[in-house]
Structure formats: structure tokens, C-alpha cells
Amino acid sequence: MIMNDINTYRHQPRLLFEDMREYSTLAGTGEIARRYLAMNAFDGVLTIIGVLMGNYVGGVQDPEVVINIGLSTSLAMGISGLWGAYLTESAERERELAKLEQATLSSLRQTKIGKASRLAVITVSLVDGFAPFAAAMIVLLPLFFAAAIGNVMVTYLLSLMTALLTLFGLGIFLGKISGRSLIGYGLRTLLAGFVSITLSFLLGGGHGG
Amino acid sequence: MNSLRRLVLDVLKPLEPSIVDLAQVLATLEGVEGVNISIYEIDHLVENAKITIEGPEISYAKVEEIIAENGGAIHSIDEVAAGKLLIEDVTTPQG
Secondary structure (H helix, E strand, O other): OOOOOHHHHHHOHHHHHHHHHHHHHHHOHHHHHHHHHHHHHHHHHHHHHHHHHHHHHOOOOOHHHHHHHHHHHHHHHHHHHHHHHHHHHHHHHHHHHHHHHHHHOOOOOOOHHHHHHHHHHHHHHHHHHHHHHHHHHHHHHHHHOHHHHOOHHHHHHHHHHHHHHHHHHHHHHHHHHHOOOHHHHHHHHHHHHHHHHHHHHHHOOOOOO | OOOEEEEEEEEEEEOOOOHHHHHHHHHOOOOOOEEEEEEEEEOOOEEEEEEEEEOOOOOHHHHHHHHHHOOOEEEEEEEEEEOOOOOOOOOOOOO
């Protein structure tokens, strides 16, 4: 099959998916994206646990303040992921392509290999930016319903429980990838959450505001 | 009129896309009936492949395009057969 252009894709979107799948296999994008997804979602949840606990031990009673801090932190994590992954991934891919070009003695930029490499950079950057942002937003979700919940302490507790649940879910995802015990992985990621919560709690003198 | 019936090419290509993919793509070309790719030298990042293509109406331009988009470079055209009949190489006293 000769490489398709945008007009072909417009008329046959199925071809776009086929090509993207082929490029993804060629550049090994799936594996890297999966790794980034788990690692950065994990980062996102633990960071927001830090934000929640910091606010809790600091005695912040206004959910709006917590939301604002949480949103800014999530955004910063998203931007950091996107930017960081784009720069590192494109540098690595460029280096790999240059090495291959040296071996083939020809330019590979317009070949499937070059295109797959560029698509990999974009995909991985998006995953790297989106994963911590989305994970953080999930944890912050109960805070948006603080008014309906009524009690700010219950809201904190609900958010922390959501965080632990998300961590457990991530563990299950990792367990599924490894083909090993789902619960085992789930408990290990969960433990990280408990450690983080406990340390923050102790840091605040063992009590909330 | 296009009457290319056999092409034997010496190609230097990266290890990926694999020759499995390349052979399948070449075999889907119009006017091609069969493809054989054999590797005679393999390196850390690249390999040398002998690509044999047969069919009633092979388009050399299309074959070249597909090999290029898969990262390969044609180093030489080692055998060509064209016409109504597929003529095999004739052994002569010179070789």
C-alpha cells in the first residue's frame, strides 16, 4: 500500500486508523505510551494527595481554595508532561533516526519510519500530559460537589478515598499488563497512597487544621 | 505498454518494517503475482535483501516507491525480464 494523503483519509477514515496502527507498531508507541500513562497517572494522583493533605493539615476549610490549588497543580503537571515528553521523546527519536539514516545512507524522513517516529512523539507527549491531568481531576471530583456534600471534612475524605481507589485501579492496570496478580499490584500502588497520606498527616502534627 | 514480468533487486533496508510486511505490501501491487524476499546479509540496524517479483505487468516505479517508503534503497537491479514470454537466463560458454 502506498502511503495515503489527507484527502484519502478524509474519504476513507478507516485507512487513517490502519496507518496509525501500523506506525504505532513500527515505532513501538503502544508500549511507551502505556508506560507513561501508568507512571504519570500515578504521579498525578500522588501529587494531588499531597495537595489535599497539605490543605487539610493547613486547616483550609474552603473547598474553592483547594480546587484552585488542585487545578493549578493539575494544569502544571499536564503542561510539564506534554512539554517534557515532547522534548525528550523528539530528541531520542531524532537520534535513533539519524543513526538509522547513517546505516542506510539515505534520508528516512519521508518514509514510514520517519512518519511513525513523528507520530510516536505526538502520541507519547499527549499521553504524558493528559495522564497526570486526568488522574488529578478524578481525585478532585468530590471537591466540585462540596456544596452538595455539605461537610468539608467529608469532602476531603471522599477525595482521598477516590485517590486511593484510582491508585488501586492503576495497580490493576499494571497487573493486567504484567499478566501477574491484579490484586497484588493494586495493593502495592494503594500502599504508596497510604504512605503519602500518613507522612503528610504526621508532618502536620498528626491533626488537621 | 508495460510488460515487465520479473524483477530481481538488491535492496538495503532497515530491519523494521520487516520483510514479512514488505513482501505482503509488494504482493498487493497491481500486475504482481508473487514476491520472494531473501536476506543474504544482516547487520545491527540494516539488512541486505534480494527481492524477486514476478507478474504479468510489474510497475517498476510503484515497486521503487514502496521500497523507498519502507526505508529501503535499491542498490542494483540484478535481473529483469520483460515481454510476452518469461525468458530465463541462457547459459553460454561465457557463463
